Amino acid sequence: MEAAYRVISEKGYHRTRIEDIAQETGMAQGLFYRYFENKKDVFSQIIDMVIARISEGVMADAPGTSGTLEEYAEQMKRGLDNLFDILVEDPFISKLLFHEAQGIDEEMSRKAQKALDLFADFSSFYIKDGIAKGFLRPDIEIRETAYAFNAVVFEGARRIALSKDKGKAKKSWTKAILDLMIEGTAAPQAQK
Amino acid sequence: MEAAYRVISEKGYHRTRIEDIAQETGMAQGLFYRYFENKKDVFSQIIDMVIARISEGVMADAPGTSGTLEEYAEQMKRGLDNLFDILVEDPFISKLLFHEAQGIDEEMSRKAQKALDLFADFSSFYIKDGIAKGFLRPDIEIRETAYAFNAVVFEGARRIALSKDKGKAKKSWTKAILDLMIEGTAAPQAQK
Amino acid sequence: MEAAYRVISEKGYHRTRIEDIAQETGMAQGLFYRYFENKKDVFSQIIDMVIARISEGVMADAPGTSGTLEEYAEQMKRGLDNLFDILVEDPFISKLLFHEAQGIDEEMSRKAQKALDLFADFSSFYIKDGIAKGFLRPDIEIRETAYAFNAVVFEGARRIALSKDKGKAKKSWTKAILDLMIEGTAAPQAQK
Amino acid sequence: MEAAYRVISEKGYHRTRIEDIAQETGMAQGLFYRYFENKKDVFSQIIDMVIARISEGVMADAPGTSGTLEEYAEQMKRGLDNLFDILVEDPFISKLLFHEAQGIDEEMSRKAQKALDLFADFSSFYIKDGIAKGFLRPDIEIRETAYAFNAVVFEGARRIALSKDKGKAKKSWTKAILDLMIEGTAAPQAQK
DNA sequence: TATGAATGAGATTTCATTCAT
DNA sequence: AATGAATGAAATCTCATTCAT
Numbered sequence: 001m002e003a004a005y006r007v008i009s010e011k012g013y014h015r016t017r018i019e020d021i022a023q024e025t026g027m028a029q030g031l032f033y034r035y036f037e038n039k040k041d042v043f044s045q046i047i048d049m050v051i052a053r054i055s056e057g058v059m060a061d062a063p064g065t066s067g068t069l070e071e072y073a074e075q076m077k078r079g080l081d082n083l084f085d086i087l088v089e090d091p092f093i094s095k096l097l098f099h100e101a102q103g104i105d106e107e108m109s110r111k112a113q114k115a116l117d118l119f120a121d122f123s124s125f126y127i128k129d130g131i132a133k134g135f136l137r138p139d140i141e142i143r144e145t146a147y148a149f150n151a152v153v154f155e156g157a158r159r160i161a162l163s164k165d166k167g168k169a170k171k172s173w174t175k176a177i178l179d180l181m182i183e184g185t186a187a188p189q190a191q192k
Numbered sequence: 193m194e195a196a197y198r199v200i201s202e203k204g205y206h207r208t209r210i211e212d213i214a215q216e217t218g219m220a221q222g223l224f225y226r227y228f229e230n231k232k233d234v235f236s237q238i239i240d241m242v243i244a245r246i247s248e249g250v251m252a253d254a255p256g257t258s259g260t261l262e263e264y265a266e267q268m269k270r271g272l273d274n275l276f277d278i279l280v281e282d283p284f285i286s287k288l289l290f291h292e293a294q295g296i297d298e299e300m301s302r303k304a305q306k307a308l309d310l311f312a313d314f315s316s317f318y319i320k321d322g323i324a325k326g327f328l329r330p331d332i333e334i335r336e337t338a339y340a341f342n343a344v345v346f347e348g349a350r351r352i353a354l355s356k357d358k359g360k361a362k363k364s365w366t367k368a369i370l371d372l373m374i375e376g377t378a379a380p381q382a383q384k
Numbered sequence: 385m386e387a388a389y390r391v392i393s394e395k396g397y398h399r400t401r402i403e404d405i406a407q408e409t410g411m412a413q414g415l416f417y418r419y420f421e422n423k424k425d426v427f428s429q430i431i432d433m434v435i436a437r438i439s440e441g442v443m444a445d446a447p448g449t450s451g452t453l454e455e456y457a458e459q460m461k462r463g464l465d466n467l468f469d470i471l472v473e474d475p476f477i478s479k480l481l482f483h484e485a486q487g488i489d490e491e492m493s494r495k496a497q498k499a500l501d502l503f504a505d506f507s508s509f510y511i512k513d514g515i516a517k518g519f520l521r522p523d524i525e526i527r528e529t530a531y532a533f534n535a536v537v538f539e540g541a542r543r544i545a546l547s548k549d550k551g552k553a554k555k556s557w558t559k560a561i562l563d564l565m566i567e568g569t570a571a572p573q574a575q576k
Numbered sequence: 577m578e579a580a581y582r583v584i585s586e587k588g589y590h591r592t593r594i595e596d597i598a599q600e601t602g603m604a605q606g607l608f609y610r611y612f613e614n615k616k617d618v619f620s621q622i623i624d625m626v627i628a629r630i631s632e633g634v635m636a637d638a639p640g641t642s643g644t645l646e647e648y649a650e651q652m653k654r655g656l657d658n659l660f661d662i663l664v665e666d667p668f669i670s671k672l673l674f675h676e677a678q679g680i681d682e683e684m685s686r687k688a689q690k691a692l693d694l695f696a697d698f699s700s701f702y703i704k705d706g707i708a709k710g711f712l713r714p715d716i717e718i719r720e721t722a723y724a725f726n727a728v729v730f731e732g733a734r735r736i737a738l739s740k741d742k743g744k745a746k747k748s749w750t751k752a753i754l755d756l757m758i759e760g761t762a763a764p765q766a767q768k
Numbered sequence: 769t770a771t772g773a774a775t776g777a778g779a780t781t782t783c784a785t786t787c788a789t
Numbered sequence: 790a791a792t793g794a795a796t797g798a799a800a801t802c803t804c805a806t807t808c809a810t
Contacts, residue, residue, distance in 0.1 A: 155343035184376030539727035568760030
């Protein structure tokens with residue numbers, strides 16, 4: 001499984017042959033089929049694993065203990081840091097859920113979709129908490145904002161992973177996202 | 193080419209056989225190779241076509257004539273509307289650039305990447321204009337914000353295309369994105 | 385198809401590889417799949433062909449014009465001769481319907497079964513004609529006798545095909561079957 | 577061995593995997609090879625077992641004590657009953673000797689053939705006894721009639737096993753076979 | 769320009785058999 | 790005697806590409 005993860009994350013699903021996976025572990029091809037139904041099956045299990053892994057990492061710290069907007073933003077920043085650390089350390093997670101899962105199967109698409117929806121649920125929960133506490137405007141589109149937040153995070157992680165100076169890139173992205181989420185981009189003096 | 197576009201957009205690159213494309217046009221397989229080098233070649237040309245098509249559609253209306261933040265926001269709203277119309281009418285554009293292009297080739301990846309960067313350039317240009325005119329804060333991360341904007345737009349388009357009531361979904365997404373971009377989500381009274 | 389017939393009749397279904405069939409025609413393996421769905425498909429079509437072939441050969445001469453028991457027996461002898469000629473010339477027909485078709489699939493079994501039932505129908509028809517005309521005893525078990533007749537004919541054909549002196553074997557079997565069918569084996573003086 | 581018999585009789589030789597047999601006994605695959613050379617070997621031994629089993633059951637009651645044709649026929653009926661009981665209770669015997677043994681190997685074919693010849697020997701012996709005692713016509717083809725008898729018995733057994741009302745089917749088949757063997761199907765008044 | 773049969777490399781999958789423990 | 794993971798040789802099937810016509 002670890003081997004399959006490594007190979008697929010590097011070459012992509014379609015360019016990975018069973019033999020590549022077998023070779024990675026040093027075992028014979030045939031043995032693969034003792035552990036997995038077929039090629040799709042590994043992929044499916046890898047998705048499950050990734051979902052579990054990230055869920056665990058992300059949903060560890062729940063919202064709720066923030067007393068002011070600053071604290072709320074601070075908490076959000078910590079969450080974002082955490083997310084970026086996970087997603088940048090292993091950029092295949094984003095690639096897997098966003099890209100790879102599409103070109104295979106209706107079933108895989110749905111699986112990845114469900115995972116993304118799960119994250120949106122989590123983000124929604126955060127947003128609702130912010131609204132309930134009066135930190136966020138009550139008229140925002142919760143679901144869409146949550147989806148948008150996720151898309152931005154995954155895109156950010158992808159870009160950070162591609163960049164040379166990851167530390168700097170991460171800082172820029174964290175700032176950009178927090179700015180967008182909290183205050184928007186409008187200049188203060190321009191606000192009526 | 194049109195036929196290839198149709199088939200690949202429906203089945204995806206990997207599940208599309210040359211014969212499928214030939215069948216779609218009614219011609220014989222062999223003829224395919226008079227028009228295209230090989231399978232990858234069609235895909236490559238399709239990407240080019242899509243980039244050209246969307247570039248044309250999007251970059252038609254340049255920024256510049258906005259005198260107030262309201263006008264700036266209004267212009268942004270029109271651009272967003274325009275984008276959504278294009279991307280929702282043909283959801284394969286998003287799928288192509290974001291998903292399909294990855295699982296094939298280093299070359300295709302880069303090509304799609306370049307297209308996305310192009311859009312980011314365009315968005316950056318918009319943002320810079322906003323800053324120059326004093327509508328947007330001068331300290332925002334321009335490049336990252338542009339990327340984020342794009343990611344959100346593509347995600348929005350994808351979700352709208354999947355939704356049942358597309359009109360309503362489009363409205364929600366337009367509001368969500370403009371809110372994020374302009375004012376952020378923070379409640380006014382919470383702002384210091 | 386002819387090639388597949390030849391190879392399978394010689395080596396049997398399970399020991400025949402697609403490549404064997406391809407080699408027999410001199411074509412590449414892949415081409416096989418332009419003409420047949422898969423391996424089972426050829427076999428299925430071969431059964432159909434064999435059924436058609438033998439049906440045609442056998443059911444050509446219908447019963448009905450016999451005026452006496454001798455004529456009836458004579459007609460039966462001719463039919464038997466005809467059958468033996470067909471089945472001995474190509475012993476694979478028996479092997480196919482009786483043996484090969486079993487070890488593959490529920491579907492193939494049923495197909496062969498149906499063919500055998502068809503022959504039994506034909507034999508039944510013959511027997512009923514004999515009864516109607518008063519040549520045969522009205523109290524015999526028609527269906528069972530028809531099945532029995534078929535079994536004996538296929539077994540006879542198989543044995544003739546295996547024997548050295550086919551002409552002699554054929555004569556012996558024809559006599560044995562006609563004896564059984566018409567007069568039984570009881571000695572005349574022993575009959576009460 | 578019992579387990580192998582059960583599995584193969586149900587799924588057929590080719591669709592039976594060693595693991596299926598192992599699973600049936602609850603033992604590990606590897607242990608199979610302590611008891612049998614290889615896959616073919618089980619099958620071979622199963623044939624031997626079946627031959628022994630049926631030989632024992634059938635050849636128990638020898639002919640010889642019949643004084644009249646009626647007694648002879650009665651004895652034959654008992655033998656047939658006995659055979660049917662054995663073959664219907666375990667229809668795999670017929671399938672094994674007639675069908676399965678063919679699609680595997682020259683060696684298996686010959687083995688099954690030898691078994692069938694053995695039965696023919698036994699039937700021949702019966703027939704010769706009938707002739708010697710004047711119950712059967714001296715001019716019949718002994719060997720062919722014996723083969724024919726066997727073929728009919730196996731076919732009958734197969735059909736009985738497939739039928740719903742086995743008791744009734746057995747009666748019909750017994751009558752049909754005895755009729756054929758003893759008196760034939762010709763109507764008495766039609767005989768010259 | 770067009771056809772579509774033919775090619776053949778390559779990928780997945782199965783399973784009898786071996787072997788270390 | 791027993792286990793069951795491991796092996797790897799086959800066999801089936803797919804499909805991009807070529808080629809004779």
